[in-house]
Amino acid sequence: MSISIDRRQFLMGSTALLAAAAAGVGPAMSQETRMRLIFWGGQARADRTYGVTDLYTKASPGTTFDGEFLAFADYWPKLATQTAGGNSPDVIQMDYRYIVEYAKRNAIAPLDEFIGNGLNLDDFDKDQLDGGKVDGKLYGISLGANSTAIMVNTTAFEEAGIELPTRDLSYADLPAMAEKWNSSNKRAGMKLWSDYSGGEPGLENWLRQQGKALYTADGLAGFTAEDITAWFQLWADLRAADVIVSPDDQALDATDAIENTMITLGKAPVTYANSNQLIAFQAVNKDKLTMTNYPRIKAGSGGGHYRKPSMFFSLGASSKQQAEGAKFIDYFISNPDAATILGVERGIPCKSSTRDAIKPSLDEQSLVALNFVSNLGDLLGALPPSPPSNAGEVGVALKTKSQEVAFGQQSPQDAGPAFFAQATEILARAKK
Template sequence: MTFALDRRRFLMGSTALLGATVLAPAAALAQENRLRLFFWGGQARADRTYAATDLYTKANPGTAFDGEFMAFSDYWTKLGTQVAGGNAPDILQMDYRYIVEYANRNAIAPLDDMVGKELDLSDFDQDQLDGGKVNGKLYGISLGANSVATIVNTAAFEEAGIAVPGPELSYADLPALAEKFNSANKRPGMKLWSDNSGVEPALDNWLRSKGKGLYGADGKPLFDENDLVEWFQLWADLRAAGVTVSPDDQALDATDAIENTMVTLGKATTTAANSNQLIAFQAVNKDPLTMIAYPRYKPGAGGGHYRKPSMFFSLGATSQKLSDGAKFINFFISDPDATKALGVERGIPCKKSTRDNIAPTLDAQSQIALNFVSNLGDLLGPLPPSPPANAGEVNKALKTKSQEVAFGSQSPQDAGPAFFKEVTEILSRK
């Protein structure tokens, strides 16, 4: 006996059968072309994604989707388990940080043979197309360009009578700004800044502002242990100056869920994020939000931003429906109605025709995101190479080490060399 799962059940992020289901004739289900779709994100992303799948199934009778979504950190654990078991989804969301690892392990399928056939990439931004390549082969279709960004609670700044910082903001400016905010803050317990010492994109941005970066094209670090000592000391000083939230508060933000970030919990006026996330942040925050750039390394220094593929759609290498999956991806990035439903929640669309199509329909938060990515000025630099395999482990290790420093179990002077040694060991693993 076979059951057909309705879309709304998957909207809640669960594949379990809950309550009554619709019993479909076995013959009808046998003819149905079902595609498994797996992605990370929150409810706002799920709503938009399933609006697009609904449009696709209407345009392609006989096709159905088994969809599932979850928080970023949980997503990779489950995806890894499915891939290891030979049960990868047909269509899966992929991150720039992990695409090299998944491609090199033959866990996702190369898409080159589908370009010009199932995939029409004729007006696709070249930098975003290149971002989906590993060893010269295309493994991911960028779903949007974005940049790291600082999400800001504008109401908290207005109540304190302080202007939201502009693009010239540097880390050196934060103590004085925090002093002004703390003296006029109307919200007990709220601090100026979230503690971003364990946020890999924040470290990367800071290193790039110094003229360095995380990784070179050879996959080796572009930083050294002295950079890490400086990084951990920077945040120790910001904690001591009353700029950031306490280590106990920052520890609440451990699941990569927007609901647990410092700005959503009301612990800080800001939190580190990506430009495409403003829509999802606003959906769970009553106060109006905006976004600003990450601080510069020092006053007058260049910025560390770049236009990053926010995420990709890739195809599971074991899928028996590669052609069907590619057709859906093409619909997702090209169809006029689907792209209007998706907006810029996953980033600024990479096809010019899509950007032209959706621009007149964007809401206020989407316009902020579009303008932010389009006007980074001297903060903008080139796209770095794809992170090496095991870079995801470095990201997790940074979070752990940053907490050790924040809670005082290790000094910045000891943490820098220790973490650099750990990075070297992680990247050397095969």
């Protein structure tokens, strides 16, 4: 969705405007700064974002914005087209998965020259700052720290008289929990768990708990064919134990939109997500939600989670207004009034001063998100390297292969090596 974010009221009609131009006012008006801003997300995020742009235009007379927001799946094709055609927006919301790709093809601009010159990063979390760097240069300012999480429908669990998933829950515990759920659940057709066999973040978390990785620092696969076979087998076993939703139901969640997740569609009381999404999930769910961590691979295992930059703001490489764009980013991450509007919808603020400013104003669920990310404990591991440029293609291949297993078109033993070969080829191609 596109919108022109210009709240100023022009008080002059066309006749007065012509008179003003004749009097010499015209050149001053030509100095207006108009910036294009693009981001993904739903209406709730858009409302918060545009609330901040309103504040900024009041603080910076003469500056206006043209804003555009899209669903995640629609966002990247459009942004790729714009940047490839030299028609880059001035301020771009960027993802950790794609920042390397966009930086290496010079689609976004380095920000280093603006540090201390419009962009104040003095009390910015180092891990979040490092997350926006590519080859030693800063290409993105993290808009919030978050972690992977599962969204939990507390109302559905309470109706069934079953204890909520806890931070100690393991994948091995799910069949017994599902047996209780299937006999006590009050909602017809609702299974205990979403099928996340095609979810790259779930696979990464599972690998990290074993001391492995999804990608190595040099952009290669950090897993083996045997690992992927075991991953597909894990979900095949959960499917056979009647723990997870049917392949047909899971296929409804094809666009990464919150509205299509199993929890929102009423297919399961648990779905995989990110900690900063609790507010957005609650906005489209009538039942009360909470969140906790991904399951452990076994009792006592940890280290699968990490504090990931939820998203960045970057500057378009073809933008003619990069200095003004850097000032806007600084305002977005630093101004207390802006921070209060934004809350933790994009993640936990990365500046300590901003966190202190918003904490008194946070509602119950925002505090849940803040406390979750701040208290991961033994679940927390180091931030992995930025994904390689073709990581998005690997993620699509994983989802496709997982569906083939779910629908019985391939066994885990055949799908594991097949996906590994495909992923290896994709990553090798990125090196050429």
